[in-house]
Amino acid sequence: MPWQNNGDGDRPNPWGNGPRRGGGGGEPPNFDEYIRKGQDQLRKAMPGGKGGPLLIVAALILLYLYWGFYQVKTNEQAVVLRFGEWVASSSPGPHFHFPPFEQVEIRGVTDENQVSIGSRVTESRRSGRQSFARPDESLMLTQDENIVDVRFNVVWRINDLGNYLFKLQDPDGTIKSVAESAMREMIGQNRITPIITTARGQIEQSVKELIQTTLDEYQAGVDVLRVQIIESEAPEEVKDAFLDVQRAEADQQRFQNEATKYRNEVIPQAQGQAEQMTQQAEAYRAQVVARAQGEAARFMSVYNEYILAKDVTKKRIYLETMEQILAGMDKIVVDGKAGSGVVPYLPLEQLNKKSGGE
Structure with missing residues (x-):
């Protein structure tokens, strides 16, 4: 493991951190001065002002205690290594370890980290901040067999320092690979038009959940905070053709909407006319039946009279x-x-x- 840097500008050492101090200065502590002051105080405290070897032993004990003490801030986590093996984790507060057999690794766990896929940002004094495309990472295949150029960032932070340092050989590289794989999977499940228009938010959320699930299976000790799609569009070489296709699809959708509107207007009108004709036919049928029944009733009445008086009738x-x-x-x-x-x-x-x- 690399030597720990206590974050105060002191040089790293292979045995962990001493107590944190608010002042600056990168010079190591003057142990001789500490020993001399400790001896002077012990001489004053002991009768006769003589301590001899006892003073030296007491000073060495104090020095060792000072050496093994370390402080973990509220925004940090620490792991204790014994001969390079992870043996314990430390929560915020004061702690003690046993140097030189044990080392302490302290990291901030509330700091947000970011990995970019599809592009790289470089800074220099001459050219300033510049972004370079990475087509090998950004070009992805959609569900409808189109190529789309997707560039995005993944923001994450550490939630378990021990798992982050020791469960994965290359935590940062693993996060980047998992993020790229998750994005390719989601892009492969969607068509190109919603990818570059309306479905970006949904894709970001789905990719975030998939990355988090995969990293949890790896016990990576990482929380994925958000996924940000910076750019999603057709590749530069076919952008003009793709725009033509988009315009054609927009015209197609417009024609479909107009046809649907016409259908919604014509069908109810035809249904009304059909209902009117049906009602007229029903009325005519009822009229004819009633007339026929009346004629039949009149005929039967005449016939009955004829039976009673044939000549007169x-x-x-x-x-x-x-x-x-x-x-x-x-x-x-x-x-x-x-x-x-x-x-x-x-x-x-x-x-x-x-x-x-x-």
Whole structure:
């Protein structure tokens, strides 16, 4: 394991951290000065002012205690290594270890870390901050067999320092590989149009959950805070063609919407007309049936009267029928047996019409 840096500017040492001090300065502690001051204080405390070897032993004990003491802040975690083996983890607060047999590794666990997939950012004094594309990471295959260029960041932090340091050989590289694999899986389950338009938020959430599940299986000791898609678009070489396809798909959708609107207008109108025709047919049927039933009832009533008095009924039917037939005719029938004194023909109907016209 690398030597621990206590974060105060002191040089790392292979035995862990001494107590943290608020002052600056990168110089190591002056142990001779500490021993001399300790001896002076012990001499003053002992009768006769003489301590001899006892003073040296006491000073060495104090020095060892000082050497083995370390402080873990509230935003940190620590692991204790004994001959390079992880034997314990330390929560925030004061702790003690046994140097030089044990070492202490302290890391901040609330700091956010970020890994970028599909691009790299470099900084230099001459060119400043620049971003470089990584097509080998960003080009991915969609469900509809298109290529999409996806660049994204994964923000994470440590939640278990021991697992983070010792469960994985290369924690940062593992997080990057898992993130790229998860994004490729989600992209392969979606079509290109929603990927670059409306489905980015859903994809980010799904990728975050998949990365977290995979890292938990590895016992990586990491919490994935968020996944941020920086850019998702068609590759530069086919961007113009893809835009043409998008416009065609938009026109197709517009035509479909117009056809649906027309269908929604025509179908109810046709259904109304069909219902009206059905109702008219039902009314006509009811009218015809009622008329037929009436005719049948009248016929049956006449027939019943005919059965009771055949001669009278025949004569009445004959007279009624002749009345209906001759009612609209302009002829006058004169009985030939009436004698020679009767006027054979008198157009009474024409006279009536003429007198009425005058």
